[in-house]
Amino acid sequence: LLGSASSLPDSFRIDSPCDLRRMKPHFSRTFRVDKHIEACYTGGKVCIAEKDASRLFGWCNGDVAVSDLKTGRVLFTVTAGEDDNFTTFGVDSEGKVLVTAGQSQLLTSWELTDSGFRKLLSWKGHNLPVLAMALDPTGTLVATGSTDRSVRVWDITKGHCTHRFPGSSGIVSWLTFRPQFSSRRMELISGSDGGEIRVMELHSRKIRSLKDHIQTATAVCFSLDDSGKYMYSVGRDRVINIWSTEGYTLVKTIPVYEVLEGIICLPPSVLFKGSSVEKRYVATGGESGCIVIRDVENMKKVYEVNLRRYKAEEKEKKEEETNGSIERASHHILHLFLAPDIGQGGSGQIVSASHEHNIRFHDILGLQESRLIVGHNDEVLDIVWAPEDQESAIESKDEEGDMEEEDEIRKNEKKILKSRAIFAATNSPAIRMYDAENLNSTLLEGHEDTVLTLAITPDKRFLISGSKDCSVRVWELAPRSVEMKKTNPTAGLRRTLCPPRCVGILSGHTKAIGAIACSNLTRNTWILSASRDTTLKKWEYSTLIHSRKGV
DSSP states (O other), X not given: OOTTGGGXXXXXXXXXXXXXXXXXXXXXSOOOOOOOOOOSOOSSOEEXXXXXXXXXXXXXXXXXXXXXTTTOOEEEEEOOOTTOOEEEEEEOTTSOEEEEEETTXXXXXXXXXXXXXXXXXXXXOOSSOEEEEEEOTTSSXXXXXXXXXXXXXXXXXXXXXXXXXXXXXXXXEEEEEOOOTTOOXXXXXXXXXXXXXXXXXXXXXXXXXXXXXXXXXEEEEEOOSSSOXXXXXXXXXXXXXXXXXXXXXXXXXXXXXXXXXXXXXXXXXXXXXXXXXXXXXXXXXETTSEEEEEETTTOOEEEEEESOSSOOOOOSOOOOEETTEEOOOTTOEEEEEEEOOXXXXXXXXEEEEETTSEEEEEETTTOOEEEEEEOOOOSEEEEEEEOOOTTOOOOOOOTTOOHHHHHHHHHTHHHXXXXXXXXXXXXXXXXXXXXXXXXXXXXXXXXXXXXXXXXXXXXXXXXXXXXXXXXXXXXXXXXXXXXXXXXXTTSOOEEEEOOOEEEEEEEOOSSOEEEEEEOSSTTOOEEEEEETTSOEEEEEOHHHHSOOSOO
């Protein structure tokens, strides 16, 4: 710099090294956090209030995190206090009352508002930790199931026990109240790790024990007719049992050859491709990572939603069953339930939570994924920022759109052109992609092992990733980075990022790739990758620039 000072303008000329030392960059020393991507679900229970689809409740590191579904931000966290953690929780149908169970065996009710919470009452519960909880449809009673193999029902307002049902064959793992329908019976259903399902009638205190599952029963649902004529139960014995609610006799056992964790009955008005309006359907989820729509008559598959966009070459399956426990893959669905539509004019959502803490929302009518919430990123290994795409185009996925929809898209044009994305490599084979505006997330699946490093080429057209699977992948950043699309004919337009697509796989390393660098000049189209195999490789990707086929 000093040697070329004579060629600089007078205003930039430096006469001595002292002048250089006196020059200080004007960087800001204080920063304000604009947006915060934090954990909202780390396993355990997750739910949405039946009549309020604006907030998500999730178990998060021993506390209960309450998140706004529209923005994806954590509104507040209900904490258990020092030296205590919540084991489970329950929410009333309107999302205004939260009941928690702590390791200290204390049950606590909380009043929820738009901006926070207030403690209402605490009382002593079971003698051992509570693992299951459910609130009745009126929000006045809460049922708890404990490791002491008993079920108790409590008055929420006064904190006293109204019913006690001991004698379960195993640890109570889940509870649910039967929908009222037109029946006057108030029934509570429980499941234990021994495969037993118990039906407890609160008025008569009568208990029915259903022991036709040979392994843990995981969930039940009731048919959506006037009287709830049938009950459907699933478990880890890979069968679906159909029960008549008149006496709870077994009607049929249907093998499905898959460990199932959840089952829900769909509204009668729901239709799928090739289905009939006269039929009724249920949705199931389990170890395959797919939401399967089944005909209730024979439980045959009608439609299937694969939550794994990329199917890697399956290695030998490792489903080791020891004492009823199953080694779960990251895509294994742990929870499946219905929720009201989070948009405007929709008919409802099928919500699924996976073993990797990803919560997905699918519209009931079209079964299109409308939202993905990454509950927990675990350890963040690398992060890159995709700058503004000033040449983004606008595209609508609704082929039968009208002029009103086009006008609505044009109104959002300015916002769409300023879209930016954040890519994060976490302790996962999938790359997280976040919309910087509303924190919507998308998963880039393709690697077979943990992604360790990320980079963006100088021309801002490609994302480069390196992984423990010894490969480097080249992802083309979509020219149309944002689109406004409809998930069903009645819902409004929703803003979503178009995920990049993999256009190249660079193989050659024999061990994990820990660093990637791109040329700083746009005219040089090469990538450097460094691996634990002690080699540094240079890759040319110029052929991919003009290729649109992908690999």
